[in-house]
Amino acid sequence: MIARNLKRGRPRETPPQVEERLVVKAKTAAPAGALSMGTVFAFASASIPIQALVLAISVHLPRYFASHIGLELAMVGAAFAMVRLIDIPIDVGLGMAMDRTRSRFGRYRLWLALGAPVMMLGLWFVLQAGPSTSQLGLSGILLFLYIGYSMVYLSHLAWGGVLGPTYAQRNRVFGAVIGLGVVGSVAVLLIPVVMQYLGATDGEGVRAMVWFIILALPVTVVTVLASTREPITRDHKAHFGFRDYLTLLKHGNVVRLLVADLCATLGPGWMATLYLFYFNDSRGFDTAQANLLLMIYIAAGFAGAPFMAWLGNRIGKHRSLMVGTTVYSIGLMVVPFLPAGNFLAFAPGMFIVGAMAAGFLVMIRALTGDIADEMRLAHGREYMGLMYALTIGTSKIASGLSALTFVLLAAIGYQARAGAVNTPEAIRALELVYIVGPIVFVMAAGASFIGYKLTPERHAAIRRELDERDAIYAEAPALGSLTGDDMLVEPRRP
Numbered sequence: 001m002i003a004r005n006l007k008r009g010r011p012r013e014t015p016p017q018v019e020e021r022l023v024v025k026a027k028t029a030a031p032a033g034a035l036s037m038g039t040v041f042a043f044a045s046a047s048i049p050i051q052a053l054v055l056a057i058s059v060h061l062p063r064y065f066a067s068h069i070g071l072e073l074a075m076v077g078a079a080f081a082m083v084r085l086i087d088i089p090i091d092v093g094l095g096m097a098m099d100r101t102r103s104r105f106g107r108y109r110l111w112l113a114l115g116a117p118v119m120m121l122g123l124w125f126v127l128q129a130g131p132s133t134s135q136l137g138l139s140g141i142l143l144f145l146y147i148g149y150s151m152v153y154l155s156h157l158a159w160g161g162v163l164g165p166t167y168a169q170r171n172r173v174f175g176a177v178i179g180l181g182v183v184g185s186v187a188v189l190l191i192p193v194v195m196q197y198l199g200a201t202d203g204e205g206v207r208a209m210v211w212f213i214i215l216a217l218p219v220t221v222v223t224v225l226a227s228t229r230e231p232i233t234r235d236h237k238a239h240f241g242f243r244d245y246l247t248l249l250k251h252g253n254v255v256r257l258l259v260a261d262l263c264a265t266l267g268p269g270w271m272a273t274l275y276l277f278y279f280n281d282s283r284g285f286d287t288a289q290a291n292l293l294l295m296i297y298i299a300a301g302f303a304g305a306p307f308m309a310w311l312g313n314r315i316g317k318h319r320s321l322m323v324g325t326t327v328y329s330i331g332l333m334v335v336p337f338l339p340a341g342n343f344l345a346f347a348p349g350m351f352i353v354g355a356m357a358a359g360f361l362v363m364i365r366a367l368t369g370d371i372a373d374e375m376r377l378a379h380g381r382e383y384m385g386l387m388y389a390l391t392i393g394t395s396k397i398a399s400g401l402s403a404l405t406f407v408l409l410a411a412i413g414y415q416a417r418a419g420a421v422n423t424p425e426a427i428r429a430l431e432l433v434y435i436v437g438p439i440v441f442v443m444a445a446g447a448s449f450i451g452y453k454l455t456p457e458r459h460a461a462i463r464r465e466l467d468e469r470d471a472i473y474a475e476a477p478a479l480g481s482l483t484g485d486d487m488l489v490e491p492r493r494p
Helices: 002-007 015-027 037-044 047-068 073-100 108-128 135-163 167-197 202-227 242-250 252-281 287-299 301-315 317-337 343-379 384-402 405-411 424-447 456-474 476-483
Strands: none
Touching: 037 135, 037 167, 037 202, 047 073, 047 108, 047 135, 047 167, 047 202, 073 108, 073 135, 073 384, 108 135, 108 202, 135 167, 135 202, 135 343, 135 384, 167 202, 167 287, 167 301, 167 343, 167 456, 242 252, 242 343, 242 384, 252 287, 252 317, 252 343, 252 384, 252 405, 252 424, 287 301, 287 343, 301 317, 301 343, 317 343, 317 424, 343 384, 343 424, 343 456, 405 424
């Protein structure tokens, strides 16, 4: 190599001179380009079918299998519970596989493209279930669907984490992702209503909802693939084993994040499980009014997500998270004092609480990317996919734990069956469970970031070091040709 350079008249450089040149080039490299709002919204469009499926799975599909297909309720519950338990380690494995992927097509882009047809096929299998479907068959259908969903959801989140690498860009990306996800959630709520107005049955409304997701998924995924670049980060460590991934769980900020995600999901999930019981029996609303208030709560995320992204850029993500969890909790404290059955009195409060719930989800998703950057600087390895897999895992655990509220209701003597008459004591206990549980968990989510030191300034310094290291690593073969050694940039330990 040196001889060829000399023959071409190129001045010979010593290894220190080459290394110095590479460092200077890295420090003067152009920063990541700004993301246009068009690019951000095109990328975020994939969250429409993703969040539509999330709401369909949690609200509509269990009842569809039990009430409209005619499968036994216990069998349906067991199938969903078993698949959720199996799916959590699958998420971790998928996250690790995504981070290890190397292809010309991209890293997370490849998994998004592969996951879309798997998720579509899983949804089609849902439509093929019938009264003769066994528990094993239903479990297989759900597992196939969950794998496709995890491939799409994980790759989209991880891609979003590297798409907007700066502190502010990441807030914009995830503000748009959560905001457009509200469109999918609202669509899932409206489709059965429209179908019922057209004379369709409840079961036909759910099938129309599934077809909406099947059709929306390829349109939005193709939009993302065609319009959005994927920055490929470099790994700076030659060999990695499973033990290297366990270092995540020893990192203080990772523990903070997982605790916050668990509590921030468990609080609203707890409330959602008891929602209809509380608003029917305590607040005096009929089911139609309660569902309309729920729609306001969900639709508020379209305003809450960008607002909290803006606030996070002004005061810091972790402080914005604490503001959101505090306002959410205060909103719940006010609910028992509002006049029962007064829709206009409840609507503003539901809007504010729903906006905050969407907002602190934006902050947690954006904080995940920041902490993944911190881990990559410390250990020389891309952890983005695995980090999002871990947070999705804690969200699924929280969703499962929220079902324990039924056990709690039974323990306090509340009768949930249709037409049952509950005592004033049972209603009062329901009110306490509905209000106290979410407040405790949501405030714990905000409190977990007290003392957090990954400020915007610290993250900017981390990004500069990562960019410099990436630039040096890209040209390391030139230095290696002079020394005869592999020029690996050692990760900086915290």
